[in-house]
Amino acid sequence: MQREGFDRSRLEFLPVNSRRSKLKMSEVAVDPEAPAPDPGPAASVIDRAAERIIEARQRGAPVVLCHGAHVIRNGLAPLLDRMVEEGWLQHIATNGAGSIHDWEFAFLGRTCEDVEEYVSSGQFGLWEETGGSIGLALLVGAFDGLGYGHSIGRMIVEERIDVPAREELLAALEAGGCGGPGAAPRAAAAADLLDAMDNSGLESGALGLPHSHSSMSIQAACFRQGARFTVHPGIGQDIIYPHPLLNGGAVGRASMSDFLLYADTISGLEGGVYLSVGSAVMSPMIFEKSLSMARNLVRREGGALEDFLIVVNDLAESTWDWSRGEPPMDHPAYYVRFCKSFSRMGGELHYAGMDNRAFLLNLYQRLAGAS
Secondary structure (H helix, E strand, O other): OOOOOOOHHHOOOEOHHHOOEEEEHHHHOOOOOOOOOOOHHHHHHHHHHHHHHHHHHHHOOOEEEEEOHHHHHOOOHHHHHHHHHOOOOOEEEEOHHHHHHHHHHHHHOEEEEOHHHHHHOOOOOOEHHHHHHHHHHHHHHHHOOOOHHHHHHHHHHHOEEEEOOHHHHHHHHHHHHOOOOOHHHHHHHHHHHHHHHHHHOOOOEEEEOOOOOHHHOHHHHHHHHOOEEEEOOOOOOOOOOOOOOOOHHHHHHHHHHHHHHHHHHHHOOOOOEEEEEOOOOHHHHHHHHHHHHHHHHHHHOOOOOOOOEEEEEEOOOOOOOHHHOOOOOOOHHHHOHHHHHHHOOOOEEEEEEOOHHHHHHHHHHHHHHHO
16 A cells, blocks of 8 residues: 655654753863873874875865764864864865754754653654754755755854745746756755745744854854865754755755765865775765766876875774785675775775774874974
């Protein structure tokens, strides 16, 4: 029997301020000036990363950090802000959860709910401001031609969402029927936003949204500084998807824009550095596709894209020297996907098995000490 999809309008959402959150930014924020812990055996990898980052900056090549959500949960946004501000990072990429935790820290000063507790009560992820604000920011940002990361960053920095007038949206719809470059995609974004307004009763105009901890957001920092911040989500994987204002079309437009921006950065990675921190799936997957796209163009133009450094940082202990290439199939390390995928990309690869706070703090302080 064919069934209709789940009706999200029937869900009950609660204010996110009523939620018990496990992490407070005031307690977890990492001070860039704090003494860095002993990196142990990873010291040589950090030294090599610092050396190559300094070389990359001298030659104008990008340094990219692609990270999972725990980098934000561990309070590293202030450190990343410093690294962007001082020119050590040109592009930061994360998954959907990383963006959400960063937004909740900026809006609320805390994040991370008890999954078991709230799933058992049917309230996990059902928080009005988190799903509603992010959903609306993406709807408006997609209409304005922004990617996912800068849509959220703009909302945090400006502390509002400017919902376009219905007349402007209807004009975009009409223009879409007349053709012309970019008219149809903008018309589709306008249609999604109009539909959301009709279904939610949302009016045009500025929707004020104070963010009392905006200085603790790396998305806001990148938006203010004009640095690239891209978000690479998976549909249905994050707590924003139950909210009726979370529109699949807007997510698709904004995240596709971010993927192409990311691929553009990777196309210029010759002489650069790629840091993959705490992302076992998303980072290697988007990197390999983007690198293949970039090489498709570069090699047809007679160039090369081989001289770059990849450093992978995760908690798992390393049982293989990845600078030697891929391990044999009978070695357990062969099934460590995030290193195996990167080992097939060319360039120079190193692995640092340590806490991401220790890795990034040690790396930053080496860079700061050398400048």
